[in-house]
Amino acid sequence: MAGPQGSGMNIGEIARRAGVSRSTVSYALSGKRQVSDATRQRIQDVIDELGYRPNAAARALAEGRTRTVGLVIPPASKRLTHMQLDFVASVVEAAAQADLDVLLSPSGGEHERSFERLISESRVDGVILMEIRIEDARVNRLREARLPFVGIGHPAHDPQMCWVDVDYAGLISHCVRHLADLGHRDIALLNRSPELVATGYGPGHRARAGFLQAVEEHGLTGTELLCGDDARSGQECISRLLAEQPQVTALATINEAALPGVQRALDEAGLQVPRDFSLTGIVASHWAEDFRPPLTAADVPAGEMAARAMSLLIECIRRPAAPPEHVLMSPPITLRNSTAAAPTFHRSR
Amino acid sequence: MAGPQGSGMNIGEIARRAGVSRSTVSYALSGKRQVSDATRQRIQDVIDELGYRPNAAARALAEGRTRTVGLVIPPASKRLTHMQLDFVASVVEAAAQADLDVLLSPSGGEHERSFERLISESRVDGVILMEIRIEDARVNRLREARLPFVGIGHPAHDPQMCWVDVDYAGLISHCVRHLADLGHRDIALLNRSPELVATGYGPGHRARAGFLQAVEEHGLTGTELLCGDDARSGQECISRLLAEQPQVTALATINEAALPGVQRALDEAGLQVPRDFSLTGIVASHWAEDFRPPLTAADVPAGEMAARAMSLLIECIRRPAAPPEHVLMSPPITLRNSTAAAPTFHRSR
DNA sequence: TTGTAGGCGTTATCAC
DNA sequence: GTGATAACGCCTACAA
Numbered sequence: 001m002a003g004p005q006g007s008g009m010n011i012g013e014i015a016r017r018a019g020v021s022r023s024t025v026s027y028a029l030s031g032k033r034q035v036s037d038a039t040r041q042r043i044q045d046v047i048d049e050l051g052y053r054p055n056a057a058a059r060a061l062a063e064g065r066t067r068t069v070g071l072v073i074p075p076a077s078k079r080l081t082h083m084q085l086d087f088v089a090s091v092v093e094a095a096a097q098a099d100l101d102v103l104l105s106p107s108g109g110e111h112e113r114s115f116e117r118l119i120s121e122s123r124v125d126g127v128i129l130m131e132i133r134i135e136d137a138r139v140n141r142l143r144e145a146r147l148p149f150v151g152i153g154h155p156a157h158d159p160q161m162c163w164v165d166v167d168y169a170g171l172i173s174h175c176v177r178h179l180a181d182l183g184h185r186d187i188a189l190l191n192r193s194p195e196l197v198a199t200g201y202g203p204g205h206r207a208r209a210g211f212l213q214a215v216e217e218h219g220l221t222g223t224e225l226l227c228g229d230d231a232r233s234g235q236e237c238i239s240r241l242l243a244e245q246p247q248v249t250a251l252a253t254i255n256e257a258a259l260p261g262v263q264r265a266l267d268e269a270g271l272q273v274p275r276d277f278s279l280t281g282i283v284a285s286h287w288a289e290d291f292r293p294p295l296t297a298a299d300v301p302a303g304e305m306a307a308r309a310m311s312l313l314i315e316c317i318r319r320p321a322a323p324p325e326h327v328l329m330s331p332p333i334t335l336r337n338s339t340a341a342a343p344t345f346h347r348s349r
Numbered sequence: 350m351a352g353p354q355g356s357g358m359n360i361g362e363i364a365r366r367a368g369v370s371r372s373t374v375s376y377a378l379s380g381k382r383q384v385s386d387a388t389r390q391r392i393q394d395v396i397d398e399l400g401y402r403p404n405a406a407a408r409a410l411a412e413g414r415t416r417t418v419g420l421v422i423p424p425a426s427k428r429l430t431h432m433q434l435d436f437v438a439s440v441v442e443a444a445a446q447a448d449l450d451v452l453l454s455p456s457g458g459e460h461e462r463s464f465e466r467l468i469s470e471s472r473v474d475g476v477i478l479m480e481i482r483i484e485d486a487r488v489n490r491l492r493e494a495r496l497p498f499v500g501i502g503h504p505a506h507d508p509q510m511c512w513v514d515v516d517y518a519g520l521i522s523h524c525v526r527h528l529a530d531l532g533h534r535d536i537a538l539l540n541r542s543p544e545l546v547a548t549g550y551g552p553g554h555r556a557r558a559g560f561l562q563a564v565e566e567h568g569l570t571g572t573e574l575l576c577g578d579d580a581r582s583g584q585e586c587i588s589r590l591l592a593e594q595p596q597v598t599a600l601a602t603i604n605e606a607a608l609p610g611v612q613r614a615l616d617e618a619g620l621q622v623p624r625d626f627s628l629t630g631i632v633a634s635h636w637a638e639d640f641r642p643p644l645t646a647a648d649v650p651a652g653e654m655a656a657r658a659m660s661l662l663i664e665c666i667r668r669p670a671a672p673p674e675h676v677l678m679s680p681p682i683t684l685r686n687s688t689a690a691a692p693t694f695h696r697s698r
Numbered sequence: 699t700t701g702t703a704g705g706c707g708t709t710a711t712c713a714c
Numbered sequence: 715g716t717g718a719t720a721a722c723g724c725c726t727a728c729a730a
Contacts, residue, residue, distance in 0.1 A: 012707075021717045022707090022708085022709095023709080023716075024715085024716060026708070027709095027716090030709080032710085034715065035715075036715060039716085051469065053465070054470065054708065055706090055708070057407075058410050058706070058709090061404070061406040061707080061708070061709090061721095061724090062707080062708040062722055063708075063710095064722075082434075089422075092455050093460075096459075096460050101453075101466065102452065103451065103452055104437075104441050104450075105441075106441050110445075111445050113448065114445040117402075117448075121405040122406065123450065231639040232639070260609055267616075290579070290581070359722090359723050360724060360725095361724095369700075369701085370700070371702095371724080372701065372703095372725080372726075373701075375724065375726080381725090381726080384699075388699085388700085404722085406722085406724095407722070408723080409706095410706045411724045
C-alpha cells in the first residue's frame with residue numbers, strides 16, 4: 001500500500017495495471033453494473049496494492065454533486081457557546097455517519113466572502129445554517145442560490161424552509177407554570193445578551209414571549225433580565241436582582257454561560273437553592289448537571305437536533321421539490337433538584 | 350443578479366453572452382494575462398448580471414489544488430474542551446482570511462473513513478491535525494499520503510514535521526518556581542484525565558515532566574492528580590486532596606474544565622484563595638478570568654496558535670520540500686490574584 | 699489583445 | 715461482461 005497521491009495515480013493507471021478499461025474500474029468501484037468476479041478481484045488487488053482512491057473533485061464534476069455539506073456557524077468573535085460547540089461536533093458526527101464531509105463557514109461580520117464561496121461555487125450539496133435570526137438575509141441568499149438548506153432555528157415567517165428548533169416559548173412557559181404551581185409569585189427570566197436579542201435572536205425573543213404569556217396567564221409578576229453570556233455578567237445581573245427585587249423567589253433561564261455567576265451571586269447573598277430560591281430553564285445537560293444542586297431543566301438535545309437536521313438536509317437534497325418539513329423539539333424537563341415550594345417569608349432587602 | 354447555479358451556468362455561457370472566448374473570461378477572472386479594459390468590463394457586466402461564480406470542483410480538477418484545508422478534530426464523543434473550541438473557530442477564521450475553506454473531520458474511534466476520505470481523495474491541499482499524541486499513527490498516514498500538514502502538539506520524536514505547540518513543560522515548571530518563591534513546599538499538579546494521559550496525550554505528559562523536574566530542582570514535595578475533564582471530577586479530586594494531604598498549599602493545573610469543581614471544593618473546605626491556598630497553571634483566559642479570584646496563569650493563546658498553524662500550513666503547501674518549522678509558544682504568565690505567600694501554619698486534617 | 703484546443707480524473711451512454 | 719468515448723467546467727499552453 002504505497003502513497004496514494006503519487007504522480008500518475010488515477011483510474012486509468014489502475015485500469016492499465018489490471019488490464020481492463022477505465023469504465024470497468026469505475027463500475028467495479030460503484031457497483032452500478034455487473035463485473036465478473038475474476039476481474040473485480042484483479043482490480044481490487046491493484047487498488048489495494050496502490051492505495052488508490054478516486055479524486056473527489058473529478059468525481060464531483062462528473063456526478064454533479066460534492067458529497068459535502070456546508071455548516072454555517074456564527075463568527076468566532078463572539079465566542080461560541082458550549083451548546084453550539086456540541087452542535088458542531090454532532091453535525092460532523094452525523095455527516096460522517098452518512099459518509100458526507102462538512103465544510104465549515106463562518107458568517108456575519110467580515111466573512112461574507114466565505115459564505116458566498118460556499119453557496120455559489122457549488123462546493124456543497126446543501127447547507128445547515130446555525131443561529132438563524134428572526135429576519136435573516138442568509139435565508140434569502142440560500143434560496144436565491146437554489147441550494148437545499150436546513151435552519152437551526154427559524155425566522156419569523158417562512159413556511160417554505162426546513163428547520164429544526166427548540167420550542168423555547170413553550171418550554172419557558174412550562175417552566176413558569178411549574179414555578180407557579182410551587183407557589184412562586186414573583187419570578188424572573190434570565191435571557192441572553194441585550195445585543196443578541198436586539199439583533200433578532202430567535203430563542204431570546206421566543207423565551208420572552210413564552211415567559212410574558214405564562215406570567216400573565218398565572219397572574220404572576222415577571223421581570224426580564226438581559227444578561228451577557230458569561231459568568232461575570234451573570235453574577236452582576238443576579239446580585240442586582242436580589243438587591244433591587246427581593247420579592248423575586250425564582251428564576252427561569254436560557255443563558256447557560258451565566259450560570260456559574262448565578263451560583264456565585266446566590267452564594268454571596270447566602271441563599272440556598274432550592275430552599276430560598278428556585279431555578280430552572282433550558283440548558284445543555286452538561287451545565288445543568290454541573291450546577292449545585294443540579295438544575296431541574298429542559299436539556300437542549302444538541303446531538304439529536306444535529307441528527308434530525310442532517311436527515312432533513314439529506315432529504316431536501318434528494319427531493320428538492322418536496323414540501324418543507326419542520327421539527328420543533330420539546331425536550332422533557334428533567335427533574336433534578338433546584339426547584340421547591342416558594343419560601344413562606346419574603347427576604348428583606 | 351439572478352440565481353447562480355441555474356442550468357447552463359458556466360464560463361462558456363458567460364463567454365457567449367459577452368461575445369468572447371472562454372479563455373478570455375478565464376483570464377479576465379484570474380488576471381493571469383492582459384485583457385483590454387473594454388472586454389474586461391463587458392465580461393464583468395455579464396458576470397454581475399448573472400451572479401456567476403466558477404465551479405469549485407472543475408477549478409480544483411484543472412488547477413490541481415482545492416483551496417481547501419482539512420481540520421482534524423478529536424471525535425465528538427469526548428466533548429471538546431473550550432480551548433479546542435476556540436481553536437476550531439480561530440482556524441476557520443484564519444483560513445477565511447486567506448480565502449481558504451475548511452473541511453472538518455473527526456478522527457479516532459469510528460471515524461477512520463472520514464479521515465481516509467480527507468487525506469486520500471485529494472479533497473484538501475493540506476491538513477491541520479489537532480490533539481497529536483506522543484505516538485500518533487495519523488502522522489505517519491499523512492506523511493505516506495504526501496499531504497502537507499501541521500500538528501497542534503508534537504509527537505515524541507519527529508524533527509520532520511511542522512507543528513505548533515505550547516511549552517507545557519516549561520510553563521508548568523515556571524509555575525512551580527513561582528510557587529516555590531512564595532514559600533510553598535508541598536504542591537500538586539492537577540493533570541488531565543487518566544485515560545487521556547494513558548493514551549499518550551502530549552500536554553499531560555509534558556506538564557508532568559516539567560512538574561517533576563521543577564519540584565525536584567526546588568526541593569519540594571509534589572503530588573500529581575489525574576482528574577476527569579469536568580467540574581464534578583475536579584471537586585472530588587480536590588476534596589480528596591485536601592482531606593488526605595492537608596500539607597499541600599498550592600496547585601498548578603492544566604485542567605480548565607475541572608476549575609469550577611476546584612472552586613467548590615475549596616469553598617466547601619472553607620479555604621480562601623489565595624490566603625489559604627494558591628492556584629495557578631495553564632488555562633484559556635476565559636476560564637482564568639471566570640475564576641474567583643481571577644487566576645494567575647499562562648493563557649493558552651488559541652487564536653494566535655491557530656493563526657501560526659495556518660501560516661505554517663500555507664508555507665508547507667507552497668514549498669513542500671522546505672525544512673519543517675516548529676513553533677513552541679510560551680505565553681507569559683498573566684498576574685491576576687490567585688497566588689500568595691504560603692500560609693504560615695499548616696492546615697490540620 | 700484574443701481565440702483554439704487539449705487535458706485534469708470521473709461518470710455514464712453508447713456500442714460490442 | 716467489457717471497451718471506447720463523450721460529457722462535467724475550468725485552466726493554460728500554443729497560435730494568431
